Amino acid sequence: MLSSVFAKTIRERRWSTLGWVLGGFVITLVMVAVYPIVRDSDAFTDALESLPPELLAISGIDIELFSTGVGFLQGQLYSLLAPLLVLVLAIGIGSSATAAEEASGTADLLLSTPVRRRRVVIDKALAMVVLVGALVLSIVAGLLIGQVTVDLQLSIEGIVGVNLGLLLLGLFFGALAMAIGAWTGKRTPAAGVAAGIAGVAFIVNSFAPLVDFFETFQPYSPFHWYSTGDPLLNGPTTEQLYLLVGVAAFSAAAIPLFNRRDLGVFSAFRLLPRRRGKANQVKSSTSFLLNTIGGREIWIRRRSFWWWLAGIGLIAVATISVFPSIADGGDAWSELLEAYPPELLAMFGITDVDSLLTGAGLVSSRVYSGIGLVAVLSFGIGIGKAALAGEEQDGTADLLLSTPPTRDRVVVGKATAMLVLLIALMAGVALVVWLGDLAVDLGLTAEGMAAANLGMAGIAFLFGSIALAVGAWTGKPGLAIGAAAGVGVATFLLNGFATIIDWLEPFRILSPFYWYQGDTNPLDQSLGWQQPLLLAVGLFLAGAAVFLFRRRDIGT
Numbered sequence: 001m002l003s004s005v006f007a008k009t010i011r012e013r014r015w016s017t018l019g020w021v022l023g024g025f026v027i028t029l030v031m032v033a034v035y036p037i038v039r040d041s042d043a044f045t046d047a048l049e050s051l052p053p054e055l056l057a058i059s060g061i062d063i064e065l066f067s068t069g070v071g072f073l074q075g076q077l078y079s080l081l082a083p084l085l086v087l088v089l090a091i092g093i094g095s096s097a098t099a100a101e102e103a104s105g106t107a108d109l110l111l112s113t114p115v116r117r118r119r120v121v122i123d124k125a126l127a128m129v130v131l132v133g134a135l136v137l138s139i140v141a142g143l144l145i146g147q148v149t150v151d152l153q154l155s156i157e158g159i160v161g162v163n164l165g166l167l168l169l170g171l172f173f174g175a176l177a178m179a180i181g182a183w184t185g186k187r188t189p190a191a192g193v194a195a196g197i198a199g200v201a202f203i204v205n206s207f208a209p210l211v212d213f214f215e216t217f218q219p220y221s222p223f224h225w226y227s228t229g230d231p232l233l234n235g236p237t238t239e240q241l242y243l244l245v246g247v248a249a250f251s252a253a254a255i256p257l258f259n260r261r262d263l264g265v266f267s268a269f270r271l272l273p274r275r276r277g278k279a280n281q282v283k284s285s286t287s288f289l290l291n292t293i294g295g296r297e298i299w300i301r302r303r304s305f306w307w308w309l310a311g312i313g314l315i316a317v318a319t320i321s322v323f324p325s326i327a328d329g330g331d332a333w334s335e336l337l338e339a340y341p342p343e344l345l346a347m348f349g350i351t352d353v354d355s356l357l358t359g360a361g362l363v364s365s366r367v368y369s370g371i372g373l374v375a376v377l378s379f380g381i382g383i384g385k386a387a388l389a390g391e392e393q394d395g396t397a398d399l400l401l402s403t404p405p406t407r408d409r410v411v412v413g414k415a416t417a418m419l420v421l422l423i424a425l426m427a428g429v430a431l432v433v434w435l436g437d438l439a440v441d442l443g444l445t446a447e448g449m450a451a452a453n454l455g456m457a458g459i460a461f462l463f464g465s466i467a468l469a470v471g472a473w474t475g476k477p478g479l480a481i482g483a484a485a486g487v488g489v490a491t492f493l494l495n496g497f498a499t500i501i502d503w504l505e506p507f508r509i510l511s512p513f514y515w516y517q518g519d520t521n522p523l524d525q526s527l528g529w530q531q532p533l534l535l536a537v538g539l540f541l542a543g544a545a546v547f548l549f550r551r552r553d554i555g556t
Helices: 005-012 014-039 042-049 053-058 069-076 081-096 099-103 107-111 117-149 156-184 187-207 212-220 222-227 240-260 293-300 302-328 330-339 342-346 353-357 359-368 371-394 397-401 407-440 446-474 477-497 502-510 512-517 530-551
Strands: none
Touching: 005 014, 005 117, 014 069, 014 081, 014 117, 014 477, 081 117, 081 156, 081 187, 081 371, 117 156, 117 240, 156 187, 156 222, 156 240, 187 212, 187 222, 187 302, 212 222, 222 240, 293 302, 293 407, 302 359, 302 371, 302 407, 359 371, 359 407, 359 446, 371 397, 371 407, 371 446, 371 477, 397 407, 407 446, 407 530, 446 477, 446 512, 446 530, 477 502, 477 512, 502 512, 512 530
């Protein structure tokens, strides 16, 4: 064991955090590169002025500042993208701080050393500060490059203020997840509750200008504490102290909660026996699933599945609820979209801007091309990295391979479970969107619904299979996540920028995002070659994982 729990945690997460750091840096550079186009576009500014201020407030846009570096970055980076990156990383670290040790069966080994429980929690919290801080610093590095290259005209106080708030926002929900994990000993409820509260807080703060009920609770939203007072313009704000107090309170609460917890080391591996006699006497409702590798994987993820579905469903409901307002202000929105920089829209593969004013376009932009797509890809990649590399890291790979199923059957079972879970997840999302269509008449078609949901399941399976194959090859979950996320970011940008950069256009067909979306919104797609191709490539990568896992010398 390393000299401290802090160093051990940093080491275990070094590769996955590196992927997050590179992702944050690249996204910031893309935003910086697009800024001069917005700054020099009078048509874009005129179109913004025609929109209701309430709708601009939802997107964090200040009409008087948007053509400046401060206003553009506040509306396009710090209102959604940066908080999303930081929250996902922080909640993932916080939820697994103590609960993952218990779930993987290593908590008793850790606590059998001279390290006290209080020291474990403190070191885990400090590691979370360092790891999330590294992501925030990568965003700062992108801003500093922008200062020199495109003259963002940001003040040092502003850079410090907004990024301090961003760090505290992530640590607030990360510490909340850590406290819940210390209380329950279960990673999934910890992550789910923290992410759910973050989602509700974000919606309350974003839609407060339109909904009076939300406006009442806006002052209590952590996102309000993070953004109020224009920290990118004015520097650190007093409201950020509320976030700091929350971080300290949740971290402190985790110590007695973990001290008082009667640790139960969960069985990370379980298959019911297949022998006749006693095996047939087992009456558990779980016996059918636990008789197979794939069934066991589904059973392990049964609770997290519902949390993921609830989160994506909430995004869909919030998006659909805004559609009537956008439909009523069609002319103003149309003028805005026509003036919008094509380079920025191209990041999301959008070449037909008018389609965004339709129900299919709006839902696609948030659920099937925006936050929802990121969530489903994260779900798939998470399954893929844990399937083999996670077993090896937790020390259960040798137990798994000591059972009758061969290595090939293990990989096939894990890949099958991943595909089944993704299809089930998208079936649930499709149900939510269909009910929204009935409620507000989004104008969706059955074929478009099928193409979008099958395509999203397919692309998530493809990237999950990349993580599965890399995990089978290296046995390292961090590398599995980093490789899948890196390929995802690269091919996403390839699909977007190939529409405006001539020399990239011939390579666009190599991007899975082009197969998934093409030049139209996912909900406007037709069933065709795209969905089978995504599935075929995913199956090919799963097949590669079979070969790679055969040759791997397992170390536990």
